[in-house]
Amino acid sequence: MTIFGFRLPGMSSLLLWGLVWEIVGRLGITFFVPPLSAVFATLFEIIGTPAFLKALSETAYAFGVGVTAAIAIGVPTGILMGRSRLLDELLLPWVNIFLSAPLTALVPVLMVLFGFGMTSIIITTALFAIWIIILNARAGVMQINRSLVEMARCFGASPLAAFTKIYFWSALPEILSGVRIGVIRAVKGVIIGQLLISIVGFGALFELYSANFLMTHFWAVLIVLFAMAFSISELLAYLERRVSYYAAKR
Amino acid sequence: MPSRSFLLKMLSLAIVFGAWEIAGRVPVSYAFPTFLESMRALALLAIDGTLFTAYAETLRPLALGVLISAILGIALGLWIGLSARFDWLFSPIFVVMQSAPLAALIPLLVMAYGIGLTSKVFVVCIMAMPVIVLNTASAVRNTPSSLTEMARSFLGSRLDVILKVIIPAASPVIFSGLRLGISAGFIGAILSELKITPTGVGDIITYSRSIADYASMYAAIFSIILLAVLFLNLLEKLELHLFRGNNRGYVTD
Amino acid sequence: MSQTRAAPRSTVPLAADIAVRTRDVSKHYGTVEALRNLSLDFPRGQLTSLLGPSGCGKTTLLKIIAGLIPATSGQIEVSGKTVTGPGPDRAFVFQDFALLPWASVLRNVAFGLELRGVARSEREAIAEKYIRDVGLAGFETSYPHQLSGGMRQRVGLARALSVNAEVLLMDEPFSAVDEQTRRKFQEDLLALVANENKTFIFVTHSIEEAVYVSDQIAILLPRPSRVSEVIRPTGIRDKGADNIRRDPEYLDIVDRIWASLRSYVE
Ligand SMILES: Nc1ncnc2c1ncn2[C@@H]1O[C@H](COP(=O)(O)OP(=O)(O)O)[C@@H](O)[C@H]1O
Ligand SMILES: [Mg+2]
DSSP: OEETTEEOOTTTHHHHHHHHHHHHHHHTOOTTOOOHHHHHHHHHHHTTSHHHHHHHHHHHHHHHHHHHHHHHHHHHHHHHHHHOHHHHHHHHHHHHHHHHSOGGGGHHHHHHHHOSSHHHHHHHHHHHHHHHHHHHHHHHHHTSOHHHHHHHHHTTOOHHHHIIIIIHHHHHHHHHHHHHHHHHHHHHHHHHHHHHSTTSHHHHHHHHHHHTTOHHHHHHHHHHHHHHHHHHHHHHHHHHHHHGGGGGGO | OOOHHHHHHHHHHHHHHHHHHHHHHTTSOTTOOOHHHHHHHHHHHHHTSHHHHHHHHHHHHHHHHHHHHHHHHHHHHHHHHHOHHHHHHHHHHHHHHHHSOGGGGHHHHHHHHTTSHHHHHHHHHHHHHHHHHHHHHHHHHTSOHHHHHHHHHTTOOHHHIIIIIIHHHHHHHHHHHHHHHHHHHHHHHHHHHHHTOOOHHHHHHHHHHHTTOHHHHHHHHHHHHHHHHHHHHHHHHHHHHHTTTTTTTTSOO | OOOOOSSOOOSOOOGGGEEEEEEEEEEEETTEEEEEEEEEEEETTSEEEEEOOTTSSHHHHHHHHHTSSOOSEEEEEETTEEOOSOOTTEEEEOTTOOOOTTSOHHHHHHHHHHHTTOOHHHHHHHHHHHHHHTTOTTOTTOOGGGSOHHHHHHHHHHHHHHTTOSEEEEESTTTTSOHHHHHHHHHHHHHHHHHHOOEEEEEESOHHHHHHHOSEEEEEETTTTEEEEEEOOOTTTTSOTTTGGGOHHHHHHHHHHHHHHGGGOO
């Protein structure tokens, strides 16, 4: 939007909303919305505390392991599905099912199988991320320009060279976009996992705060979480744009 | 004769359920019933009616939440897509919501609205709304400019352009946003039954876990996933049917 | 269709017979100067082509005449009235057809009338007539995606004709159809100009097409955008559709235009 010929940057309205929040908080309309300034004051207070750092590191650990596993398993699976019709027809129905299934329902199963701990949260995270990664890697391989592959054959490329020089790079924009969406889902997965298995990470912190009605603490943690999730998603979108400049030109 | 792809689908089902059965017989874990045991439990739940009363309970916040999100979300999305000012004001909220782990709001909602229906409807709404709003807004924004120019050149009023061109042109994407919203709503509905208070299917899951009746627990989970997947697939089919050819009409060939 | 002309159209018209007149029209898109002080007259009942390399502002000029975008400065008059926006005296035929994919051929053709508030039975009767005229009888209930590119453009043409505007604005209407269809279209267009007594403003980047169909050709050049030349291929106009392409004058004019345009093609 432009005001007096000056273009306002994209997310600048959040400042306005922050102001609204502050006013609502100051007016004391509801106990659940403390002033934003108080939330930020608390944020700086708790950000260095051991409890917060522990929650953060546990979450980061579960998230990191889960996402790594999802990528390490998902990308090769997707590429194989794109290359082999039989494998594709066997696996695709399941990928589609789990892509749209409410995976929260599986968390209780993970809890009884893997215990109320880190393992279950890591698996939840990976389960949220993996399906879209598979699907996009598959789509990336399937859209590869046939004439590009034929060109490589004409110039005598070995299968391995064809894979590393053509398939991987051609499919990269799709793979990355799958990873981006997968990571965003993983963020939600790791939090859902922690909420349901609420003795680890932020899940435990939320229990503590809500049991003691510490509203500013609660909001402070929420803001940190949302800001981190948003930054991760923007960072990945930026990386994706850097790589996929050629995607449209294939 | 059934087609190759149908046969492969059946084969795929047989492999997975077969593996489940074998893993349950080994057993890989004391909490891992076989496929057949789970299906028997599902049949029992269905026969004594528990399953259906549970679904009536579970689907209520889901339906309410989705309905509210659809009405509010589409209206907001249209507004955002049509007005640059609204876009500036509201888009960032939904963009942040889209990437944020909104489940973290649940403890807060419970504090504010208690453990009843309201909280659950709220959970479904915050999960379903962002994708509905953002899809609607971007569909409106991406209406082919030649179509709006056409309507303007034939003297269409602003309202005409919106009602007769922009909304119909956007409806396939709005519909798929709705489908994604419902998918997210399912996640929210189940999450709230597991986290807030065990009711409906969430109650079957939690209760049978507590008495170590794992077959019933797996059966309930199996049924809710099956229901969600079938329903969403049905919507997708409907979408393909309703908007057949919609995206091809104005490309040149 | 008959190729005869009601009256000899190819003489320089009187001032009163100017249907559309642009005076010193300029258009800037930010820092891009799309048109600079462009003045051009479009005689009534004739077909004027705007010919030039892509990016020289043909579409921009056409949309300004249509009232879809405002000029930065200058004036457009249609039958003496200054243009301030879209009006009932002008109808547009779009390069990409601009058909509603969710509407049948009948509704698409009647859409212009629908927007003008014409009652349903009336507008459908009119639309049916024009659907027949453009040769699409029997396709009333089809949808755009079921038609070929050429048929889609006939729908676009029927829609523009059905509102009975004096001036028809056509932005590269035949560029998205195959060569055979395109030739048929060109012949039909000649007949249309002869029979409909409308003013046609026709954008094209094909030299042959411009010479074949036009009473007057305005050659537009970029950097800065301007009308470099106005050519009236008078001698070939009454030769009949089948003979034009063999006429020496036709070939001469094509050559001459190419000579003046070639330096702008990189
Ligand atoms: N909406 C727009 N914004 C900015 N520049 C534009 C826009 N439309 C056209 N232009 C520029 O104006 C010039 C003329 O464009 P156009 O009228 O489409 O040319 P033509 O139809 O002759 O190919 C081009 O340089 C084009 O890049
Ligand atoms: Mg153009």
